[in-house]
Amino acid sequence: MSLRRRITATIAVVSALVAVVFSLTVHYAYAFQQAEEARALQTERVELALRAYERTGAPALGSRVASPEVPLPLREAAEEGNTATLISGSGDDAAVWAAAPTSDDRILSVHSSYAPRLDDLAALDQVLLAGAAAVVALGAGAGVAMGAGLSARLSRAAAAAGHVAAGDHDTRVSEAVGGSARDEASELARAVDGMADALQARLAAEQRVTADIAHELRTPLTGLSTAADLLGEGRPAELVRDRVAALRALVEDVLEVARLDTATQRADLTDVALAEFVRHRAARFAPDVTVRCVTEQVVSTDSRRLERILVNLLVNALRHGAPPVSVEVDGPRVRIHDLGPGFPDALLREGPGRFRKGTSAPEGGGGHGLGLTIARGQADVLGARLTLANHPDDGGALVTLDLAPAEPRP
Structure with a gap:
């Protein structure tokens, strides 16, 4: 996952957590407040109704005496001599009750629907949900903006570092x-x-x-x-x-x-028929090398530097490899293959180095280990790519010179 996505995901998750905690806090605080207000109101109603009942002996203010509908917990609390309230049911059947004992040992009760308050709570939940979604969206947007800015700066830094390294x-x-x-x-x-x-x-x-x-x-x-x-x-x-x-x-x-x-160093570019160029140089510097052309192509390159690369590669194959040495020209690519022991693992892993010789170099001879280094440097001037590998079938050294991948240094 990219840095921008990590920042966005982190801010979005944190925003969602904050929104959820805030919404739950507001929800339960409002629900508690609604319940307390409803209980207080019912308590006032039952107390007023009780005073009226004690004066007149008849229920008032919508109260009832010895109603069988009074919930059992509320009835038990009133029988113990307490004025109590209770919220029961759910949805449209939700009701808030209040009950109090009378002087004649009866239970006076009042109740009203609690559904409107639940509807208010549901409306608040919708507002909180919309607000939470907006907070998460804004947080994610801020994360995208922050992450994009930081990612763009780091990408530019990486590209600039690549130019410096080049x-x-x-x-x-x-x-x-x-x-x-x-x-x-x-x-x-x-x-x-x-x-x-x-x-x-x-x-x-x-x-x-x-x-x-x-x-x-x-x-x-x-x-x-x-x-x-x-x-x-x-x-x-x-x-x-x-x-x-x-x-x-x-x-x-x-x-x-x-x-x-x-x-x-700068390349002096001219048009070169690659296959013909390779055949002539191979015949001149390595007559025993076999040259095969798969596809003929004219490339724009520096013939002097290209000759230097080819000669170094051929000399390296003849000196450290084993015959037969073959050259294949396929469009802008030149492959040189020998049947020797191949390149050492360290050379394949780290690339050509100064004064690095192959394991087959004879004692006291075999060159001084700069041939591949020079070939790689001249290829860089041409904007070409020089690849070293060992053939998958016979294990011999395989060098590929690709003259097409990049523009030469201006």
Whole structure:
């Protein structure tokens, strides 16, 4: 149940309880007052009738002597020498009685219909019922209004927080929440803004350090590469050049990750025939990969970034998976499947991370664990969705690149 419905239900229930308690209180108070007034009036009548009877010896004021209709409890009270009243019957037969003993040991009684007073009580109950319904309706309406306002503010806060999480650092949750009241929602929004600013400052510092380190490594790498090229032929020289090339690739990848982390990269969109594009890149970088086209479609994307994604995914499948590696193009979707051990559970659960290698990565090799991170970052720039899974039939790694779900960053 949403917060708005909970607030509405709570206010409606409280309003109903208050209305019921108030209505019952008024009902019983009015019923008691009516009964007391009727008893007092009948007592006055029977006393006047008794005085007249004692003077004249004849009933007066509608009284009766030794009436067999007198209710038994009232007769017994009068026989004990008391002046007593009693309300008996219900509905139209309701009556209020009064009885008193006479000097000649007889019982003088008067009675009148109590139905008009019951009708007044029923009319009051109708008014109370209508009032209770109005109170519940107004309470529910107030709950809807209050809940809708709070729910709308929290929804705007959630949407703004989502924009911040997606990399829009200019969005402020407190501005999205709005309102001049310093309530809990405003305090929460300010706390989220403060947390986002602190995290952004820390991330920016980490990105600067990463980029600075990578940039600073470029200069000695250039000299190291030149020196390696001057070495003569032989196994030691070959090993040096191989390690220098690996280190250069690592530095370039780290720089690319740092640029992607800034969320400032923009896609240079062009129309690309996706199936033909995938076939040509696969033939160039992974000739042993099988490409199958289900549906041909022209997509608007950045060909350079798309190539980077495809190459990283193919290299990852060939390095950590097992042949055969197949690529399927279905409209705007590209699926890459291999028959290896599949992605580790931690990778599927947490997503690609920096320097995270698959469990099948060989000791001392297998890349440096940035390939999937770069592919995910480039997909975000394109507005695409990159999904990692294990095939339900053979357990091999299955990567789906969907170029259709969202617009790329403007």
